[in-house]
Amino acid sequence: MLGGGQLGRFFVIAAHEMGYKVVVLDPDRNSPAGKIAEVHLCAAYDDKAALDEMARSCAAVTTEFENVPAATLEYLSKSCQVHPSASAVAIAQNRISEKNFLRDHGFPHAPYAVIRSAEDVPAANSGLYPGILKVSRFGYDGKGQARVASPEEAREAFLTFNGEACVLEMRLKLDYEVSVVLARDAAGNTKAFPTAENAHRNGILDVSIVPARGSAEVRETAQAFARGVAEKLGYVGVLGVEFFVCNDSLYVNEMAPRPHNSGHYTIDACVTGQFEQQVRALCGLPLGDPHQHSAAVMVNLLGDVWPEGGEPAWAILFAQTDLKLHLYGKHEARAGRKMGHFTVIGEDVRDVLAAAMDIRKRIGIEDH
Template sequence: MSKSKTIGVLGGGQLAKMLCDSAKKMGYTSVILDPSSDACGKFSANLHLIKDYTDEKSLKEISELSGVITYEFENVPIESVEIIEKIGGNIPQGKTPLYLSQHRIREKNAVRDLGVKTAKYKQVSNIKDLKEALNEIGVPAILKTCSGGYDGKGQWKIKSESDLNNIKLESKEYILEEMVNFEKEVSCLVVRGTSGEVVNFPIGENIHKNGILNLTVVPAEISKRLEEKIIENSKKIIEKLGIVGPLGIEFFIAEEEIYFNEMAPRPHNSAHYTMDACNYSQFDIHLRAILGEKIPKIKLLKNVVMLNILGEDKEKLEKIQKSKKGIVHIYGKNSWEIGRKMGHVNFCGNDIDKLIELAKSF
């Protein structure tokens, strides 16, 4: 493998797999570092280093093999990036995006300081803090762990003070957030290159089921004013925070106002539609950004509805495959567990209402 034509990826999940697919399409080889021998990224990577993320020997090896290194998920240890930087590896995104996105208070503070609107929130660490914060914020509210939670895990909805009886706080940091009575959740993926240029993908409207993303509808049914405001705020966040690479940002819409929800410095589940509905996928642009290449203008070629396939959706998947009405992407994970993301399907066409109906029909 030629170092100048090799891309290293910290993490070996489905996002790494699709990054490696894009790398191959662009004429690059790839190497992933992931401690699991079952990591599905191995099916697309040229080399899989099965070691812990902080293993110095492996970080040195991936640095020596790769012309550029990236990460596929936001919980890669910051220590890994520090080791790579110390030994002279090329990791353009650096540790700042991880530092911010790994802690909800840091993330919210950074965005609020830019003048981007958020729901009310307070940091809490014990029941006394929680009761005081609840008196200030009111109900309904949502309590989340400051780090580590995803897909509805590490979260508790509080509709009345009696709900506190069901919550047992451990020695962790938590964030209590006002629960916004939103009409829609939307997401915007922005990507910033090493030269500072920024592009955005079309805004998607997200529909969840049991706390996990179920459908993303593109284009989102929102006003032109809101669309412009979401893009403006997304570009402000990635530019002012100096983030390089992709940044998936979720917003709530309530009464023609937008509220920042959360962000992730990686390819985003809600942007998987880009693989079949845009002139370039989010993975293609991610790689171009960190490689320092000129980033092309993004175009939506057709309307699309993206459907997540979870571990409980085997029968649904079989029906979709038999119908031949969607473009199926399966990640190759070894066990189909309830709630686990196993793949996605893109339904592309002209009539967005018919696409939504089709995606919901299986």
């Protein structure tokens, strides 16, 4: 496993339950995944000695986040199975490549322009304002983004990003957001989880509701687009695809070449969770059944709810008998840092949502 955060930790847990041993490469000595893996290679992702050790000891390699250098995946692929491929990750980790991929394959997306210099900023009559300027690399959870209403604001934001290549996207009039997490194996077989409805706070996923409450057409179209993206990428592994919904029309926002935060509900509400699917796809096993057996609402727990020198009111969560708490084993709580999540499951999504939002409020998470 390249990367040792919470997604890697869940992968290690799933792999252990299925009888596999795991090596984690992550430069953080406090890596949540590294703490429970058989081996933690505490080194940079381009450390050749560490990569050679991983290549010698591992039959297959995957990643838990999109910013592992594509060159690292390409290097390892000469010695062992690597999924997803370096080429697929290279597209997903660069917003310019990602937007061009969507355009070239006919997937609906917000109008955009590539900004490599201040001179590339479009004019006021371009139709891209108001817009969002996003750095092409290393932006996540709302980082590396700025809302801009004019060319002047776009140029100013571009300079604050130190001249990094960016994408300027037109801001769509958003009704809500959805996502689809799916698994695809090397033979092209695909298993998609139900479409999730997502709400964000400060650019970070806050709540996922599954099944999404929009129309069946929106849910099914999102599934079809996600399958199409995976096919055109030649993707093997677990993929998350996020969408904007505007007047019942879907626009692909971005894709994540890994399990997705909005897929955490699958651990408790589906026959096969997204992390078991990741293990299955990587190891050449048949993909599991993604059927959702319970309605689910997932709530992210950020470091903001940790009182200084203390812990959140866990008793409130444990008193809800249909709630599942997952903490990520991170050594320090910080504002905006994902520390865990809880999922409430049940028969009716309305009842589950009401219970989850009540608990969310009682532990001190403010409303949007």
